[in-house]
Amino acid sequence: MIAINNSYKQRIKSLQSLIALVLLCLVLTVLTDKFFTADNGLNVLRQTAVNICIATGMTLVVLTAGIDLSVGSILALCGAVAAGLLKNGIAIPAVDTxxxxxxxxxxxxxxxxxxxxxWFNGLVITRFNVPPFVATLAMLTIARGFTMLYTKGQPISNLGPQFAFIGAGSFLGVPVPVWIAAVVVLIAVCITRQTRLGRYIYAIGGNETAARFSGIRISNIKMIVYALAGAMAAIGGIIVTSRLDSAQPNAGTSYELDAIAAVVIGGTSLSGGRGSIWGTVMGAIIIGVLNNGLVLLNVSPFWQQVVKGCVILLAVIIDKANAKQD
Amino acid sequence: MVLLGYNAVYIRKLSDVVNSRPGKFDAKSYVQKLWAGRLQEKLDSAIDVNTLKESLQTDPADGFGKYTHALAIGNYRYAMVKGIAMVDVVKEDEVLVTIQSAQPFKAVVLTEFVYGNTLRDASGLIDLQAFPNTGDLNGVSGELNKKVRQEVIPALKSMLKPGNKIEFTGAVELNKAHLRFDDIEIVPVRIKRIS
Incomplete structure (x- = not known):
């Protein structure tokens, strides 16, 4: 009987993000008739796609008991690089090329x-033993500075219809950013569930010392994980730049906080070793639905911040309670 | 990898690319041409401020559609208006006037801090797609405002004395969600003393 109860509790725990999302949707459907429509659903998914991409990379980092505060700045720099190269290419006057x-x-x-x-984040963290919080905080500033230098503080606009299709187009009735986010999520799920890298990520987050003694090359795995998080932030940057048809030097500011919030709400432990990509997807959608619902309910943006913060706090408290029970 | 690389980049002669590109945008000469030509036509055809007020109060959607312009999305719309006003108070940065109408209302003629995109957007002459970047677009506003500050305002300051009756043409900003004409700010472009 106790075993059945435990198994039931575990199942509820693993589905807690999905249950929270369903409850949130039900409440919003009752409160506003504009919420439960196909158009609004696609709108929420389109708006959430960028956060899903970033948060997926963040999940891999958090699973190793790390954190990446630089994803918002990396997003901006990569968006600017994409826009700059598309518009201006690379000129080599010496050889008239x-x-x-x-x-x-x-x-x-x-x-x-x-x-x-x-990868550079990973290198600094592993080779110089700099805490991830500090190393990525430094990269946050460095990448933002490079973005300002590259763009000269001005937006790079008018990037053409082909590039705009990435952020504004649709395929089979579903926005392209949603397809991109889905591919990113599937790749991350495959990595975490089907590959040795995935098992190593969980092992490092669960107990780094034990992982080291079992022969896992911690430094290499961490560098790969941070590189993946950077690449996923870059994908987010491409979507944002394409949607706006413009690379904004201040794009992605505080996106890292939304990504961390999605990871936490999705049930991934900030101490590492526990969590899933699907949970993060649920977390990102919960944040998206919450944002959308509060706007539809005409709640002041100031209160929206308060509500979002409370939801994150609640998620962390639940996570801590779960960790204690386990 | 080779296939990806082949589809990712292309190589050309730099001189060919440079020659095929348009030159750097010169906001100053663009504005000079605009000011001397099409902007004057727009000033001639500016809507009477009382007609605009009445139209927006009777049928806002129609009035905003017919008489106002905007380059960006949002509640702010811009219009080129004309009217007759009595100068009340001359301040350091602005002149307070009363606009003549069946129900006279107060307005402010800016004489110092002329910034933003009011004149550019009110003209309705700018095609967003014709500007490859927002820097150039903002450059047009900057040059238009500079022209108002350096050429229009010094010339009209002598006419703006308390008790003077003036005929004005200028640009105004209107908020669709909070429409009000009292104390509306006018960026002056033409002012003529009547009495």
């Missing part, structure tokens, strides 16, 4: 830049 970039080219370039910045 111009290297132009296609949309595919700028997407790849932005992802490489994001991955490199993330």
């Amino acid at each position: 111009y290297i132009g970039f296609t949309v595919l080219g700028v997407v790849l370039a932005a992802m490489i830049v994001g991955a490199l910045l993330g």
Whole structure:
């Protein structure tokens, strides 16, 4: 009987984000007739897509008991790099050569830049033993500074219809950003569930010392994880830039907080080793639905911040209570 | 990887690319041409401020659609208006006037802090798609405002004395959600003393 009760409790625990989302949707459906419509649903998903991309990378980092505060700045820099390369290419006057970039080219370039910045985070954290909070806080400022330098503080606009399709287009009736977020999530789920890298990520977060003694190359795994988080932030940057048809130097400001909130609400433990990508997706959608619902209910933006903060606090308290029970 | 690389970049002669690109946008000469040409036509056809007020109070959607312009989305709309007013008070940065109508109302003619996009947007002459970046677009506003500050205002200051009756043409900003004409701010472009 006790075993059945425990198993039931575990199942409820694993579904707590989904239950919270369903309850939230039910409440909003009752409170406003504008919420439960196909258009609004797609709108919420479109708005949430960027946070899902960033939060998915953040989940991998948090699972290793780390944190990445630089994703918002990396998003801005990668968006600016994509826009700048698409618009201006690379000029090499010495040999009278111009290297132009296609949309595919700028997407790849932005992802490489994001991955490199993330990898650098990992390098600083593992080689110089700098706490992830400090290392990524430094990168937050560095990447923002580079964004300002690269854009000269001005937006880079008019990027063309092909690039705009990434953020504003639809495929089979579903916004392209949602498809992109879905692919990012599926890749991350495959990594965490089907690969050795995924098992190592959980092992490092669960007990780093034990993981080291069992032969896992902690430094390499962490660098890969931070590089993945950087690449996913870059994807978010491409979507944001494309949606706005403009790379804004101050894009992505405080996006890292929304991503961390999605991870926490999704049930991933900030101490690492426990959590899932699906939970984060639920967390990101909960934040998106909450934002959307509060706007539809005409709640002041100031109160929206308060409500969001309370939800995050509640999620952390529940997480702590769960950890104690386990 | 080779296929990805092949589809990701293309290489051309730099000189060919540079020659095919338009030159750097010169906001000053653009505004000079605009000011001397199409803007004057717009000033000639500016809507009477009382007609605008009545139209917006009777049928806001129609009035805003017919007489106002905006380059950005949002509640702010801009219009080029004309009217007759009596100068009440001359301050350091602005002149307070009473606009003549069946129900006279107060307005403010800016004479110092002329900033923002009011004149540019009120003209309705700017095509957003014609500007490759917002820096150029803002440059147009900057040059228009500079022209008002450096050419229009010094010339009209002598006419703006308490008790003078003036005929004015200028740009105004209106908020669709909170429409009010009392103390409306006018960016002056043409002012003529009547008496």
